[in-house]
Amino acid sequence: MSNAYIDDFPAEAKVVRTAFYSSFLALALGGVFGVIQTLHRTGYYRFIDSADYYTVLTAHGVFLVISFTIFFLVGVFTWAITTSLDRGVEDLRFTWGWYGLMAIGITLSGVAILAGFTDATDISASVLFTFYAPLQAHPMFYLGLVLFVVGTWLAGVDWFRSWWAWKAENPDERIPLPTFMVLTTMLMWYIATLGVAAAILVFLLPWSLGLVESVNPLLTRTLFWFFGHPVVYFWLMPAYMMWYIMLPKVSGGKLFSDPLARVVFVLFLILSVPTGIHHQYLDPGIAEGFKFIAMTNTMFLLLPSLLTAFTVVASMEHGARQRGGEGYFGWLKALPWRDPVFTGMALAGLMFAAAGFSGMINAGMNINYLVHNTFWVVGHFHLTVGTAVALTFMAVTYWFLPQITGKALWSRSVALGQVVLWFVGMTFMSNAMHRAGLLGVPRRTAEPQYDGFEFEAAVGTMGELQAQIALGGILLTLSLVLFFANVVGTALNGRSDDLPANEYAGTLSGPEDAPLVLDNLKLWTAIAVVLVVFAYTFPLLSIIDRGGLFGPDINPFPVSLETVHLLAFALESHVTGALESVAWLGVNR
Amino acid sequence: MRISKAGLLVVLALLAPLLVELRTVLSWINVELTVLETAVVGAILVVAVLVWAFLPENGNGKTAEGDASSEN
Numbered sequence: 001m002s003n004a005y006i007d008d009f010p011a012e013a014k015v016v017r018t019a020f021y022s023s024f025l026a027l028a029l030g031g032v033f034g035v036i037q038t039l040h041r042t043g044y045y046r047f048i049d050s051a052d053y054y055t056v057l058t059a060h061g062v063f064l065v066i067s068f069t070i071f072f073l074v075g076v077f078t079w080a081i082t083t084s085l086d087r088g089v090e091d092l093r094f095t096w097g098w099y100g101l102m103a104i105g106i107t108l109s110g111v112a113i114l115a116g117f118t119d120a121t122d123i124s125a126s127v128l129f130t131f132y133a134p135l136q137a138h139p140m141f142y143l144g145l146v147l148f149v150v151g152t153w154l155a156g157v158d159w160f161r162s163w164w165a166w167k168a169e170n171p172d173e174r175i176p177l178p179t180f181m182v183l184t185t186m187l188m189w190y191i192a193t194l195g196v197a198a199a200i201l202v203f204l205l206p207w208s209l210g211l212v213e214s215v216n217p218l219l220t221r222t223l224f225w226f227f228g229h230p231v232v233y234f235w236l237m238p239a240y241m242m243w244y245i246m247l248p249k250v251s252g253g254k255l256f257s258d259p260l261a262r263v264v265f266v267l268f269l270i271l272s273v274p275t276g277i278h279h280q281y282l283d284p285g286i287a288e289g290f291k292f293i294a295m296t297n298t299m300f301l302l303l304p305s306l307l308t309a310f311t312v313v314a315s316m317e318h319g320a321r322q323r324g325g326e327g328y329f330g331w332l333k334a335l336p337w338r339d340p341v342f343t344g345m346a347l348a349g350l351m352f353a354a355a356g357f358s359g360m361i362n363a364g365m366n367i368n369y370l371v372h373n374t375f376w377v378v379g380h381f382h383l384t385v386g387t388a389v390a391l392t393f394m395a396v397t398y399w400f401l402p403q404i405t406g407k408a409l410w411s412r413s414v415a416l417g418q419v420v421l422w423f424v425g426m427t428f429m430s431n432a433m434h435r436a437g438l439l440g441v442p443r444r445t446a447e448p449q450y451d452g453f454e455f456e457a458a459v460g461t462m463g464e465l466q467a468q469i470a471l472g473g474i475l476l477t478l479s480l481v482l483f484f485a486n487v488v489g490t491a492l493n494g495r496s497d498d499l500p501a502n503e504y505a506g507t508l509s510g511p512e513d514a515p516l517v518l519d520n521l522k523l524w525t526a527i528a529v530v531l532v533v534f535a536y537t538f539p540l541l542s543i544i545d546r547g548g549l550f551g552p553d554i555n556p557f558p559v560s561l562e563t564v565h566l567l568a569f570a571l572e573s574h575v576t577g578a579l580e581s582v583a584w585l586g587v588n589r
Numbered sequence: 590m591r592i593s594k595a596g597l598l599v600v601l602a603l604l605a606p607l608l609v610e611l612r613t614v615l616s617w618i619n620v621e622l623t624v625l626e627t628a629v630v631g632a633i634l635v636v637a638v639l640v641w642a643f644l645p646e647n648g649n650g651k652t653a654e655g656d657a658s659s660e661n
């Protein structure tokens with residue numbers, strides 16, 4: 001008999017396992033759509049209709065950044081709460097309840113998206129994962145998202161309940177670090193999701209049901225980004241949690257500083273939300289001053305990430321020296337590179353450093369104009385959510401699988417190959433995406449055309465950039481195949497009773513060194529709310545003032561070819577009109 | 590061997606970003622490599638790393654410790 005998670009918490013292990021398998025299903029679907037669109041865009045293999053590209057892209061985005069990431073993190077959080085408080089969930093039926101709600105929700109949204117591929121129904125939701133109005137989805141899409149988010153809210157309630165029950169029994173103890181991380185992340189999430197809940201429930205859902213005539217697109221966009229920036233921290237904070245509490249352990253050492261880890265999570269709680277406008281630097285209708293405030297907050301938000309880089313590397317060095325590593329850089333050799341859990345997380349962290357640099361460029365109001373809506377941005381977030389988060393999740397899966405299934409990992413070597421292959425594939429794909437973006441190559445475009453006229457790429461040619469993207473995409477897909485081989489292979493293994501114990505890293509400087517005020521969650525939540533009020537009240541008021549709550553009349557835009565033709569016609573007459581008047585001016589000069 | 594097999598794999602993987610970025614950086618000083626030339630440079634680097642890795646350490650042929658030892 002071993003001391004794995006499944007031995008101590010069999011019922012909870014089943015919940016975590018189910019959440020993980022749901023997440024992997026989404027990853028598989030998302031990956032398939034990813035390679036389809038990569039080959040389509042780059043022109044190597046096109047078998048879908050041009051218009052279907054956007055259905056594929058919506059599926060890729062939603063399945064990966066909503067279902068894959070969030071199902072995985074609710075599993076991790078359930079594990080973290082039960083393990084660090086050393087108690088099962090308060091009410092198992094409630095736990096399955098929120099899982100069920102999330103599953104139903106994402107199924108509704110997913111079906112609405114996939115229905116866009118067939119003409120058999122008029123259901124579709126090819127609105128991309130940002131669902132900007134006037135793009136309009138079938139009500140089922142919005143409803144599903146709402147249920148999914150409500151499911152995560154209830155999950156948070158579940159974890160808070162565990163903590164309250166634990167606190168009643170341990171009134172004088174500090175909140176264990178993993179629980180602290182879960183609670184601060186959820187508080188941030190509650191604030192953040194108010195934006196998207198308002199956008200959907202008050203505006204988009206009634207609009208797609210035909211209850212209201214129109215919406216104010218700038219308002220719904222702004223509410224989307226109120227949620228859209230912090231959601232990236234909802235993905236990242238569980239990855240950070242893994243870097244703080246698992247990476248030091250697998251490196252053979254301890255977490256360098258528990259207080260610093262708490263500071264980082266508090267900073268994320270208070271700074272994640274009042275920054276969303278940095279996605280709207282190019283939106284007309286929001287005054288420059290508000291954008292400047294968002295930029296300032298964003299730059300502050302770099303701080304917790306830099307603190308994380310410091311603490312994590314320090315913990316790794318500590319671990320390496322415990323293992324006999326020596327010298328300025330010699331200790332790097334003593335790290336457990338053979339362990340896919342370690343190597344995957346370390347490579348994910350390294351790519352995140354690169355992502356930090358491209359992120360700073362996105363965040364700068366003036367340089368943003370250069371890269372806005374180009375392929376650069378896609379390159380950037382495949383390093384952040386697509387690698388820092390996704391690769392960390394895949395790497396820790398190799399530790400979690402035995403814990404939640406009670407079965408030994410199918411193959412450690414395949415796992416190591418998988419994480420390294422992801423790193424190499426993403427290097428090729430994202431490097432070329434960044435460079436293409438600098439040349440103005442647009443994102444979200446089925447068939448960008450660069451043939452038949454002269455277009456100078458800064459280094460090499462356009463064709464080479466396309467080839468590099470396709471190469472990267474194929475390596476990433478292979479990496480996913482290896483990942484699933486391991487997940488399935490492990491599931492098919494028999495029970496093992498020789499599994500590592502369910503533990504996370506100890507600390508060099510523990511919670512006793514952290515000021516008590518850090519655990520005052522009410523205080524930090526209050527500060528977070530005040531900052532949000534400061535950052536958003538005036539922009540929102542001025543948007544409503546100018547465009548109206550429900551906007552000027554706009555026409556909904558279900559994506560169908562007829563509308564595209566109509567639009568093309570409108571554009572054409574517009575452009576010819578403009579050209580004619582220019583010509584007229586020229587003649588009369 | 591100077592480093593473990595896994596360490597070698599990671600070092601080789603790290604050549605990928607080095608190589609793709611090198612091509613851009615060289616262009617700043619007006620050295621423009623074609624894809625083929627970049628691939629050749631890459632192959633040379635790989636061979637160099639392999640030769641370094643398989644050379645015996647200080648001639649006494651002992652394997653690197655550290656991650657060759659067992660971990661969880």
Ligand code: HEM
Nearest residue numbers: 034035038061064128129385386390443444445473476477
């Ligand atoms: C097999 C691996 C992957 C490949 C080949 C791939 C490829 C791509 C490509 C080419 C695009 C841009 C399409 C365009 O703008 O026209 C894209 C967009 C995107 N990808 Fe991936 N990707 C992969 C994995 C991931 C992962 C793991 C995530 C996140 C966890 C992710 C999240 C996204 C998102 C959010 C978008 C933007 C969707 C939108 O613009 O609405 N991708 N992907």
Ligand SMILES: [Cu+2]
Nearest residue numbers: 228229278279
């Ligand atoms: Cu953002």
